[in-house]
Amino acid sequence: MHDAYKMFLGPVHPALEEPIFFDFKIVGEKVIATNLKPGNAHRGIEALGMKRNPIQVLYLSERICGICSVSHASTFSRAVEAAAGIEVPERADYIRTIFCELERLHSHILWAGLLAHEIGFHSVLHYGMKVREDVMDLLEYLSGNRVNYGVYVIGGVRRDIPKEKHEKIRQSIKYYNAAFEKFKDVFLNDKTIRMRTEGVGVLTKNDALKLCAVGPTARGSGLNKDTRQDWSYLAYGDIGVKAQLPSQVTGKINGDVLDRTIVRLLEIKQSAEIIERCIDQMPKGSLVSEPKAAVILSRLKNAEGEGIARTEAPRGELHHYVRLAKKEVVDTWKAKAPTYNNLMAVPVMMKDAQIADIPVIICSIDPCIACLDRVSIIEGNSGKSMNKYDLHELCLRKSEMFGKIERGHQ
Amino acid sequence: MTKNPDAQEIVKRLSDKFKGKVKDIREDKHAHGKKKNSTLAYWLTMDRSVFKDAVAEICGLNYPFLSVISGRDTGNEIELIYHFYVNYGGKLQEQGINLCVFLPKSKPELPTITDLIPGALLSEREKQEMLGVDIQGISKERAFLPEKHPEGNYPWRKEENA
Amino acid sequence: MLSEIMMIPMIAALMLLLAIIVGLFFLGLDRKIAARFQSRIGPPIVQPFRDLVKLLAKETIVPDNAIGWLFNLAPVIALASALLLILYLPFLGVAPILSGYGDLILVLYLLMLPALAIAIGGFASGNNYATVGAQRKLIMMLSYEFPLAVLVMAVVWKTSSMFPDLQGFTFSTFMQHPVLTLVGPVGGFGVVLLIVTILIALCAELIKGPFDNPEADTELAGGVLVDYSGRNLALFLLSDAVKLCAFITLVIGLLLPCSLGDMFSSFMYTGWLAIAANVVFFFVKFTVIAILGLTFVRVAFARLKINQATKFFWLVSAGISLLGLLLISLDSMM
Numbered sequence: 018m019h020d021a022y023k024m025f026l027g028p029v030h031p032a033l034e035e036p037i038f039f040d041f042k043i044v045g046e047k048v049i050a051t052n053l054k055p056g057n058a059h060r061g062i063e064a065l066g067m068k069r070n071p072i073q074v075l076y077l078s079e080r081i082c083g084i085c086s087v088s089h090a091s092t093f094s095r096a097v098e099a100a101a102g103i104e105v106p107e108r109a110d111y112i113r114t115i116f117c118e119l120e121r122l123h124s125h126i127l128w129a130g131l132l133a134h135e136i137g138f139h140s141v142l143h144y145g146m147k148v149r150e151d152v153m154d155l156l157e158y159l160s161g162n163r164v165n166y167g168v169y170v171i172g173g174v175r176r177d178i179p180k181e182k183h184e185k186i187r188q189s190i191k192y193y194n195a196a197f198e199k200f201k202d203v204f205l206n207d208k209t210i211r212m213r214t215e216g217v218g219v220l221t222k223n224d225a226l227k228l229c230a231v232g233p234t235a236r237g238s239g240l241n242k243d244t245r246q247d248w249s250y251l252a253y254g255d256i257g258v259k260a261q262l263p264s265q266v267t268g269k270i271n272g273d274v275l276d277r278t279i280v281r282l283l284e285i286k287q288s289a290e291i292i293e294r295c296i297d298q299m300p301k302g303s304l305v306s307e308p309k310a311a312v313i314l315s316r317l318k319n320a321e322g323e324g325i326a327r328t329e330a331p332r333g334e335l336h337h338y339v340r341l342a343k344k345e346v347v348d349t350w351k352a353k354a355p356t357y358n359n360l361m362a363v364p365v366m367m368k369d370a371q372i373a374d375i376p377v378i379i380c381s382i383d384p385c386i387a388c389l390d391r392v393s394i395i396e397g398n399s400g401k402s403m404n405k406y407d408l409h410e411l412c413l414r415k416s417e418m419f420g421k422i423e424r425g426h427q
Numbered sequence: 428m429t430k431n432p433d434a435q436e437i438v439k440r441l442s443d444k445f446k447g448k449v450k451d452i453r454e455d456k457h458a459h460g461k462k463k464n465s466t467l468a469y470w471l472t473m474d475r476s477v478f479k480d481a482v483a484e485i486c487g488l489n490y491p492f493l494s495v496i497s498g499r500d501t502g503n504e505i506e507l508i509y510h511f512y513v514n515y516g517g518k519l520q521e522q523g524i525n526l527c528v529f530l531p532k533s534k535p536e537l538p539t540i541t542d543l544i545p546g547a548l549l550s551e552r553e554k555q556e557m558l559g560v561d562i563q564g565i566s567k568e569r570a571f572l573p574e575k576h577p578e579g580n581y582p583w584r585k586e587e588n589a
Numbered sequence: 590m591l592s593e594i595m596m597i598p599m600i601a602a603l604m605l606l607l608a609i610i611v612g613l614f615f616l617g618l619d620r621k622i623a624a625r626f627q628s629r630i631g632p633p634i635v636q637p638f639r640d641l642v643k644l645l646a647k648e649t650i651v652p653d654n655a656i657g658w659l660f661n662l663a664p665v666i667a668l669a670s671a672l673l674l675i676l677y678l679p680f681l682g683v684a685p686i687l688s689g690y691g692d693l694i695l696v697l698y699l700l701m702l703p704a705l706a707i708a709i710g711g712f713a714s715g716n717n718y719a720t721v722g723a724q725r726k727l728i729m730m731l732s733y734e735f736p737l738a739v740l741v742m743a744v745v746w747k748t749s750s751m752f753p754d755l756q757g758f759t760f761s762t763f764m765q766h767p768v769l770t771l772v773g774p775v776g777g778f779g780v781v782l783l784i785v786t787i788l789i790a791l792c793a794e795l796i797k798g799p800f801d802n803p804e805a806d807t808e809l810a811g812g813v814l815v816d817y818s819g820r821n822l823a824l825f826l827l828s829d830a831v832k833l834c835a836f837i838t839l840v841i842g843l844l845l846p847c848s849l850g851d852m853f854s855s856f857m858y859t860g861w862l863a864i865a866a867n868v869v870f871f872f873v874k875f876t877v878i879a880i881l882g883l884t885f886v887r888v889a890f891a892r893l894k895i896n897q898a899t900k901f902f903w904l905v906s907a908g909i910s911l912l913g914l915l916l917i918s919l920d921s922m923m
Contacts, residue, residue, distance in 0.1 A: 137892025
């Protein structure tokens with residue numbers, strides 16, 4: 018095409034929260050071809066995991082991503098428990114569910130703000146951040162951390178949610194329900210938002226099925242798919258979760274950005290409900306099946322088997338496969354993040370999009386590139402890959418440098 | 428309207444159709460929560476030669492959702508596990524079918540399934556890069572590793588260092 | 590005699606300095622109030638002054654791809670034309686320093702210059718993002734000029750039809766006979782529509798709010814000004830401040846020029862006190878227009894895509910201004 022020019026988006030760009038590289042061919046303001054290349058935040062986590070014992074890997078898995086951190090911890094620990102045949106008490110299941118849902122709340126609220134930021138509507142971004150602060154405060158109240166809660170252990174949970182804490186949770190839930198009403202009002206009724214999201218980034222139901230899309234991306238296109246609905250895990254089997262579809266609010270399904278927004282907003286309300294039901298129905302019991310870490314570790318060392326776990330993370334289905342083979346370290350570990358499945362839908366959605374739609378479409382699949390990539394760092398232009406010894410060296414050298422600067426100032 | 432065959436049906440049909448090439452079938456159940464609802468997944472090992480036909484068979488019976496492809500280095504061989512799921516949409520109805528294929532390291536070839544399930548592309552490319560599997564029918568361009576990463580160095584193989 | 594000749598450039602210089610200070614101050618006020626609307630604290634009101642000082646201290650980078658001389662000239666043109674604009678406008682409520690025949694038409698042309706300079710600067714950057722931003726700026730400029738032209742026509746036609754012996758396009762005419770006093774209720778509603786039109790054009794001219802697509806940070810990483818830094822960016826910031834001043838002064842001078850003396854006939858003071866009071870009143874009007882037309886619009890809407898923005902201007906904004914023109918002409922028939 019004689020008029021086409023190339024435009025690159027990323028790896029570093031104000032529209033992207035994390036580095037990923039997009040290469041667009043554009044005519045005027047219309048996108049005609051897309052090529053994407055993840056891999057800019059790959060940290061080789063699975064390779065690291067295969068050199069550590071499962072309890073260490075649990076902490077590693079939590080840090081795959083800041084926003085879906087507990088989802089990764091949850092999936093990994095359940096995969097290990099399935100592989101090694103470790104039981105989990107019911108109370109622990111319910112507490113785990115509460116943390117998963119709180120994470121979904123803060124992720125979706127953050128996402129709503131981010132979408133508004135991409136559209137240029139900063140007021141909604143700041144409102145979203147304000148509501149999210151409350152969620153983070155609640156998480157800190159319950160677990161001691163705002164991110165990476167450290168609540169999971171293999172075989173149960175580390176902290177309890179006693180009755181005294183229930184009151185604060187209920188108050189916060191009231192606040193989230195009010196926030197949901199406000200978000201719904203803004204996203205559905207504001208004319209400028211509708212102009213920017215309706216009809217943009219359409220993914221048909223058939224395409225979503227063929228490309229194996231997951232999460233709100235799939236549900237926004239009409240696929241009635243939700244791991245909490247389809248697969249019994251944690252307390253969801255007891256509570257009964259239904260996949261939220263945009264037709265519940267608008268009556269029809271277009272598969273555009275607005276539909277995905279509606280799905281996520283409905284899930285905010287749903288999460289608040291689930292948390293409340295969990296608190297009401299929490300069974301009594303112990304928090305871990307085996308409180309002594311050394312006992313668990315020895316059981317894991319002698320375990321042999323394969324385990325799979327799936328979780329509905331805020332972005333979609335998270336899937337871990339763990340294989341233990343009577344060794345100290347984990348034999349095989351495959352962590353799959355939902356963005357993995359959804360990324361291939363992006364070029365399809367980009368057809369006939371304008372430049373202005375690009376960040377909106379990318380944001381609508383809620384990319385979590387940290388979950389997606391898991392490498393090496395390129396040193397300057399030499400292209401040399403660094404392994405952990407090189408990195409350790411660098412750390413030591415940097416500390417030395419700071420030490421010298423400090424001493425120089427004294 | 429006939430209901431789509433569930434996982435048990437599918438596994439039975441596969442083992443009937445590809446007699447001798449399907450081995451090690453086992454059921455995997457786990458129960459959770461107060462009501463102890465259980466998940467169900469099947470594991471089966473398939474011969475490389477009938478692998479693509481088996482996947483085509485599953486697509487014909489009940490179009491699956493491919494979650495991801497796991498892989499590992501067993502020493503002499505490379506094992507690929509395709510994690511399929513069927514029957515989403517109902518309440519706690521989804522079931523898993525995990526298809527394992529072993530490939531000898533001397534010739535780790537396998538046909539692509541992207542003509543049946545386009546969503547498999549990213550996963551297949553990752554296995555090419557990480558394990559050195561040769562998936563026939565897709566591009567060899569790197570998806571995850573940086574361009575300057577040395578050829579022939581496969582991070583998930585046990586013999587090299589990642 | 591000599592002192593009188595020297596007075597004019599000195600007053601002009603003083604006015605321009607004041608315009609810069611007022612512009613920067615109101616940019617800061619806009620940011621502060623917008624922050625309060627969004628339940629944030631926001632930067633201090635003097636932040637744009639600090640930004641200016643910081644930018645002047647930073648390195649001015651000229652990219653290899655850029656057309657060097659044009660790249661450096663564009664911000665200078667932007668600031669110079671904006672400053673020149675102030676001299677032709679009734680800043681502070683007093684008659685413009687420079688005036689001649691057909692001032693308003695000259696003002697309309699001068700208004701285009703800073704926008705053109707930004708677009709040229711974008712094209713000269715040699716950067717894909719800046720090119721897209723510059724294209725958008727030009728398209729936007731074409732779009733909001735039409736309603737603006739209709740608006741000017743409406744006011745001038747009304748005033749000169751009632752007072753044919755006064756110069757049609759000069760601001761002193763509007764100050765003596767504000768258009769609101771010349772029309773009845775129907776025409777008054779038409780004038781309100783014209784005020785709405787010009788406030789919409791205000792946002793587009795200053796690249797803020799729903800019309801900031803030339804500079805969309807999430808799409809174009811800064812768009813038309815992406816490659817500018819240091820002294821060049823400082824000049825663009827100054828030009829932005831002066832444009833703010835100039836445009837709001839235009840709004841006041843054209844459609845709301847009433848001074849206190851006109852409004853309250855009992856206001857009989859003359860001399861310094863009267864002038865000071867008028868200046869204060871000018872700033873009151875200035876602030877109200879800035880907050881309503883700029884800050885409020887900025888926080889209340891998302892950003893429109895370029896095709897949506899153009900459609901908006903050619904259909905909605907032009908429609909409103911034509912309707913205003915119609916109402917004013919109807920009024921004189923009644």
